[in-house]
Amino acid sequence: MPRIGVVLSGCGYLDGAEVHEAVFTLANLDKAGADIVIMAPDMEQMHVVNHITGQPQEGEKRNVLVEAARIARGNIRNIAEVKGDDIDALMFPGGFGAAKNLSDFAVKGDKATVHPEVARLVREVHQAGKWITAVCIAPVIVAKVLEESGVKNAKLTLGAESEFADKLRGMGAEHVECPVKEARVDTRNRVITSPAFMYEARFSEVAAGVELAVKNLMAAVAGQPVPV
Numbered sequence: 001m002p003r004i005g006v007v008l009s010g011c012g013y014l015d016g017a018e019v020h021e022a023v024f025t026l027a028n029l030d031k032a033g034a035d036i037v038i039m040a041p042d043m044e045q046m047h048v049v050n051h052i053t054g055q056p057q058e059g060e061k062r063n064v065l066v067e068a069a070r071i072a073r074g075n076i077r078n079i080a081e082v083k084g085d086d087i088d089a090l091m092f093p094g095g096f097g098a099a100k101n102l103s104d105f106a107v108k109g110d111k112a113t114v115h116p117e118v119a120r121l122v123r124e125v126h127q128a129g130k131w132i133t134a135v136c137i138a139p140v141i142v143a144k145v146l147e148e149s150g151v152k153n154a155k156l157t158l159g160a161e162s163e164f165a166d167k168l169r170g171m172g173a174e175h176v177e178c179p180v181k182e183a184r185v186d187t188r189n190r191v192i193t194s195p196a197f198m199y200e201a202r203f204s205e206v207a208a209g210v211e212l213a214v215k216n217l218m219a220a221v222a223g224q225p226v227p228v
Helices: 019-031 064-072 105-111 116-127 139-148 163-170 203-221
Strands: 003-007 035-040 089-092 131-135 184-186 191-194
Touching (some): 003 019, 003 116, 019 035, 019 064, 019 203, 035 064, 089 203, 105 139, 105 163, 116 139, 131 139, 131 203, 139 191, 191 203
Parallel strands (some): 003 089, 089 131, 131 191
């Protein structure tokens, strides 16, 4: 049974993990028979956003690990305690927490930095030749860590062409367009990406894309061929 690490960035798409993408990820990994290791950094969120108004809540603070535990039903680990040798692959659901908590991409764009423990784990998994999957905005994390590791032209998707795609290219990656129900595979760098809610999409459409990304990941981990 392959052990797949899933990194969450809080709870709620405006300031943490996108809940539906996280649930689709966990449900499909479980259906595929994976042993899931859910994790998040123990840190304060960049800010707390009211998901009705879309505005930050002044004076309110929340912890990323504690919030992510809501999705994990309490079965979660501090990412600082997880090593690359502990898992067979790594997956990132999206949500703005990937760009605000796991990294500061929301503020600095292609000059972003990645949370040190997140960057460490991505490097360990990549250097061990294991697969990484990221959906929605989370590919920017992979792009930045690979850039800092000297990897150029990793083929990643954020969906359609956009300012975000330009910033992805600014981190040395190659942006590959992708419809919401599909995924893209970079076999050379062992990375799978799918756009999810980078589109104004239906829940069922996002679910289909995440399901395909997980299907490709599980095939890759099993040593089976995956689409280029």
